[in-house]
Amino acid sequence: MNSKTVIGLVGEKGGGKETVGNSILQLSKGNKLQMVIDVLKKREVFFRIRSSDILKEVLASYGIPQTRFNLQRLPEGMEDMFGDGALTNAVKQRILSSNADINIFDGVRWISDEKMIRSFVAPHKNILIYVTAPVADRYERVKMRKEKEGEFGVSLEQFLQEEKASTETMIPIIGAHADFKIENSGTIRDLEVKVRKIYESAIR
Secondary structure, eight states: OOOOOOEEOOTTTTTHHHHHHHHHHHHHHHHHHHHHHHHHOOSSEOOOOOOOOHHHHHHHHOOOOHHHHHHHHHHHHHHHOHHHHHHHHHHHHHHHOOOOEEEEEEOOOOOOHHHHHOOOTTTTTEEEEEEEHHHHHHHHHHHHHSBBTTOOTTHHHHHHHHTTTTTTHHHHHHHOOOEEEEOSOHHHHHHHHHHHHHHIIIOO
């Protein structure tokens, strides 16, 4: 098994985790020499997994709408039936099956997620990044996107209520343990500069 850099992205919805992941992807592609080496070794450079990828697969198999409500309730049911860390373990199996150098888990939400990220020790490397922003900024971003059914045009009251869900309440606690914290309250360019600093100091 090749050594892996496993990066956990933790943050509230609308904070910018996806953009951070995309920036890391672009930076990893920018290392041309490493890309050539990886191609010769038939190895991928980058792999990204979200808990929601697995949840969406389950909901789709039953023909159930992939709403935020259903995506929040399903992991609770999995925990009740199969024990703590059921969804986390599914994510870990995907990472273990990957042959990529850089593996991003976009959406750390549970203590079991944090422990899973930290379980990748030498010769592997683990990094936890907390991506956050003021609630007003995050609300505006979520309101304007249509990533999930029923999310477009959500009211501020609904937005704040969703943040009280069990899948969301541990985020700032886990974020306090992060190796890096990104305050995403500026421009996309500002965010990219912050990501590049982390990439060059800890990932590359």
